[in-house]
Amino acid sequence: MDANTLVQQLPKAFRPAEAAGKSHTIQLNISQPAYAVIENGACSIHSGTAPKSDLTLTVSDENFVELMQGRLNGVAAFMSGKLKASGDLMLAQRLSKIFDASALQG
Incomplete structure:
Protein backbone atom coordinates (compact mmCIF):
# COMPACT_ATOMS: atom_id res chain seq x y z
CA MET A 1 0.00 0.00 0.00
CA ASP A 2 1.30 3.46 -0.79
CA ALA A 3 1.62 6.43 1.56
CA ASN A 4 -1.11 8.49 -0.09
CA THR A 5 -3.64 5.67 0.21
CA LEU A 6 -2.77 5.28 3.89
CA VAL A 7 -3.26 9.01 4.48
CA GLN A 8 -6.74 8.83 2.94
CA GLN A 9 -7.58 5.97 5.34
CA LEU A 10 -6.61 7.89 8.50
CA PRO A 11 -10.23 8.86 9.32
CA LYS A 12 -11.05 5.12 9.58
CA ALA A 13 -8.22 4.67 12.08
CA PHE A 14 -9.16 7.75 14.14
CA ARG A 15 -10.03 7.15 17.80
CA PRO A 16 -12.31 10.05 18.81
CA ALA A 17 -12.03 9.31 22.54
CA GLU A 18 -8.26 9.87 22.40
CA ALA A 19 -8.73 13.38 21.02
CA ALA A 20 -11.86 14.38 22.95
CA GLY A 21 -12.19 18.12 23.35
CA LYS A 22 -9.12 18.78 21.23
CA SER A 23 -8.63 20.43 17.86
CA HIS A 24 -5.45 19.77 15.90
CA THR A 25 -4.14 20.20 12.39
CA GLY A 48 -1.93 20.24 0.01
CA THR A 49 -0.52 22.41 2.75
CA ALA A 50 -2.50 23.50 5.79
CA PRO A 51 -2.86 27.26 6.32
CA LYS A 52 -1.64 26.65 9.88
CA SER A 53 -0.62 23.39 11.54
CA ASP A 54 -0.02 22.31 15.12
CA LEU A 55 2.37 19.58 14.04
CA THR A 56 4.32 19.06 10.82
CA LEU A 57 5.73 15.64 9.95
CA THR A 58 8.18 15.26 7.08
CA VAL A 59 8.98 11.71 6.04
CA SER A 60 9.62 9.68 2.90
CA ASP A 61 6.70 7.69 1.53
CA GLU A 62 8.48 4.42 2.31
CA ASN A 63 9.15 5.36 5.93
CA PHE A 64 5.59 6.70 6.37
CA VAL A 65 4.20 3.33 5.26
CA GLU A 66 6.56 1.51 7.64
CA LEU A 67 5.53 3.81 10.51
CA MET A 68 1.83 3.32 9.85
CA GLN A 69 2.20 -0.45 9.57
CA GLY A 70 4.15 -0.65 12.84
CA ARG A 71 7.42 -1.77 11.24
CA LEU A 72 9.23 1.47 12.14
CA ASN A 73 9.17 2.99 15.62
CA GLY A 74 8.32 6.70 15.59
CA VAL A 75 10.87 7.68 18.23
CA ALA A 76 13.61 5.69 16.51
CA ALA A 77 12.67 7.25 13.16
CA PHE A 78 12.82 10.74 14.68
CA MET A 79 16.16 10.10 16.40
CA SER A 80 17.70 8.66 13.22
CA GLY A 81 16.46 11.52 11.02
CA LYS A 82 14.04 9.36 9.01
CA LEU A 83 11.19 11.44 10.42
CA LYS A 84 11.32 15.18 10.99
CA ALA A 85 8.77 16.75 13.31
CA SER A 86 8.16 20.37 14.18
CA GLY A 87 5.55 22.03 16.31
CA ASP A 88 3.70 20.19 19.08
CA LEU A 89 6.00 17.24 19.79
CA MET A 90 3.72 16.05 22.60
CA LEU A 91 1.01 15.62 19.96
CA ALA A 92 3.48 13.65 17.85
CA GLN A 93 4.03 11.26 20.75
CA ARG A 94 0.26 10.72 21.08
CA LEU A 95 -0.40 9.90 17.41
CA SER A 96 -0.20 6.14 17.99
CA LYS A 97 -3.05 6.51 20.52
CA ILE A 98 -5.10 8.90 18.36
CA PHE A 99 -4.86 6.63 15.30
CA ASP A 100 -5.26 2.84 15.42
CA ALA A 101 -2.80 1.59 12.81
CA SER A 102 -4.39 -1.88 12.87
CA ALA A 103 -7.55 -0.34 11.34
CA LEU A 104 -5.67 0.64 8.18
CA GLN A 105 -6.04 -1.62 5.17
CA GLY A 106 -2.91 -3.01 3.66
Missing part, protein backbone atom coordinates in the same frame (compact mmCIF):
# COMPACT_ATOMS: atom_id res chain seq x y z
CA ILE A 26 -1.37 17.81 11.39
CA GLN A 27 0.61 18.51 8.22
CA LEU A 28 2.01 15.41 6.49
CA ASN A 29 4.85 16.23 4.12
CA ILE A 30 5.13 13.14 1.95
CA SER A 31 5.32 12.94 -1.87
CA GLN A 32 1.77 14.32 -2.09
CA PRO A 33 1.43 16.65 0.91
CA ALA A 34 -1.79 16.43 2.89
CA TYR A 35 -3.09 17.45 6.27
CA ALA A 36 -5.42 16.00 8.85
CA VAL A 37 -7.87 18.20 10.73
CA ILE A 38 -9.12 16.83 14.04
CA GLU A 39 -12.06 18.69 15.53
CA ASN A 40 -15.47 18.01 17.03
CA GLY A 41 -14.68 14.31 17.42
CA ALA A 42 -13.91 13.79 13.73
CA CYS A 43 -10.88 13.56 11.47
CA SER A 44 -10.82 14.83 7.90
CA ILE A 45 -8.05 14.70 5.31
CA HIS A 46 -7.24 17.52 2.88
CA SER A 47 -4.74 17.71 0.02
Whole structure:
Protein backbone atom coordinates (compact mmCIF):
# COMPACT_ATOMS: atom_id res chain seq x y z
CA MET A 1 0.00 0.00 0.00
CA ASP A 2 1.30 3.46 -0.79
CA ALA A 3 1.62 6.43 1.56
CA ASN A 4 -1.11 8.49 -0.09
CA THR A 5 -3.64 5.67 0.21
CA LEU A 6 -2.77 5.28 3.89
CA VAL A 7 -3.26 9.01 4.48
CA GLN A 8 -6.74 8.83 2.94
CA GLN A 9 -7.58 5.97 5.34
CA LEU A 10 -6.61 7.89 8.50
CA PRO A 11 -10.23 8.86 9.32
CA LYS A 12 -11.05 5.12 9.58
CA ALA A 13 -8.22 4.67 12.08
CA PHE A 14 -9.16 7.75 14.14
CA ARG A 15 -10.03 7.15 17.80
CA PRO A 16 -12.31 10.05 18.81
CA ALA A 17 -12.03 9.31 22.54
CA GLU A 18 -8.26 9.87 22.40
CA ALA A 19 -8.73 13.38 21.02
CA ALA A 20 -11.86 14.38 22.95
CA GLY A 21 -12.19 18.12 23.35
CA LYS A 22 -9.12 18.78 21.23
CA SER A 23 -8.63 20.43 17.86
CA HIS A 24 -5.45 19.77 15.90
CA THR A 25 -4.14 20.20 12.39
CA ILE A 26 -1.37 17.81 11.39
CA GLN A 27 0.61 18.51 8.22
CA LEU A 28 2.01 15.41 6.49
CA ASN A 29 4.85 16.23 4.12
CA ILE A 30 5.13 13.14 1.95
CA SER A 31 5.32 12.94 -1.87
CA GLN A 32 1.77 14.32 -2.09
CA PRO A 33 1.43 16.65 0.91
CA ALA A 34 -1.79 16.43 2.89
CA TYR A 35 -3.09 17.45 6.27
CA ALA A 36 -5.42 16.00 8.85
CA VAL A 37 -7.87 18.20 10.73
CA ILE A 38 -9.12 16.83 14.04
CA GLU A 39 -12.06 18.69 15.53
CA ASN A 40 -15.47 18.01 17.03
CA GLY A 41 -14.68 14.31 17.42
CA ALA A 42 -13.91 13.79 13.73
CA CYS A 43 -10.88 13.56 11.47
CA SER A 44 -10.82 14.83 7.90
CA ILE A 45 -8.05 14.70 5.31
CA HIS A 46 -7.24 17.52 2.88
CA SER A 47 -4.74 17.71 0.02
CA GLY A 48 -1.93 20.24 0.01
CA THR A 49 -0.52 22.41 2.75
CA ALA A 50 -2.50 23.50 5.79
CA PRO A 51 -2.86 27.26 6.32
CA LYS A 52 -1.64 26.65 9.88
CA SER A 53 -0.62 23.39 11.54
CA ASP A 54 -0.02 22.31 15.12
CA LEU A 55 2.37 19.58 14.04
CA THR A 56 4.32 19.06 10.82
CA LEU A 57 5.73 15.64 9.95
CA THR A 58 8.18 15.26 7.08
CA VAL A 59 8.98 11.71 6.04
CA SER A 60 9.62 9.68 2.90
CA ASP A 61 6.70 7.69 1.53
CA GLU A 62 8.48 4.42 2.31
CA ASN A 63 9.15 5.36 5.93
CA PHE A 64 5.59 6.70 6.37
CA VAL A 65 4.20 3.33 5.26
CA GLU A 66 6.56 1.51 7.64
CA LEU A 67 5.53 3.81 10.51
CA MET A 68 1.83 3.32 9.85
CA GLN A 69 2.20 -0.45 9.57
CA GLY A 70 4.15 -0.65 12.84
CA ARG A 71 7.42 -1.77 11.24
CA LEU A 72 9.23 1.47 12.14
CA ASN A 73 9.17 2.99 15.62
CA GLY A 74 8.32 6.70 15.59
CA VAL A 75 10.87 7.68 18.23
CA ALA A 76 13.61 5.69 16.51
CA ALA A 77 12.67 7.25 13.16
CA PHE A 78 12.82 10.74 14.68
CA MET A 79 16.16 10.10 16.40
CA SER A 80 17.70 8.66 13.22
CA GLY A 81 16.46 11.52 11.02
CA LYS A 82 14.04 9.36 9.01
CA LEU A 83 11.19 11.44 10.42
CA LYS A 84 11.32 15.18 10.99
CA ALA A 85 8.77 16.75 13.31
CA SER A 86 8.16 20.37 14.18
CA GLY A 87 5.55 22.03 16.31
CA ASP A 88 3.70 20.19 19.08
CA LEU A 89 6.00 17.24 19.79
CA MET A 90 3.72 16.05 22.60
CA LEU A 91 1.01 15.62 19.96
CA ALA A 92 3.48 13.65 17.85
CA GLN A 93 4.03 11.26 20.75
CA ARG A 94 0.26 10.72 21.08
CA LEU A 95 -0.40 9.90 17.41
CA SER A 96 -0.20 6.14 17.99
CA LYS A 97 -3.05 6.51 20.52
CA ILE A 98 -5.10 8.90 18.36
CA PHE A 99 -4.86 6.63 15.30
CA ASP A 100 -5.26 2.84 15.42
CA ALA A 101 -2.80 1.59 12.81
CA SER A 102 -4.39 -1.88 12.87
CA ALA A 103 -7.55 -0.34 11.34
CA LEU A 104 -5.67 0.64 8.18
CA GLN A 105 -6.04 -1.62 5.17
CA GLY A 106 -2.91 -3.01 3.66
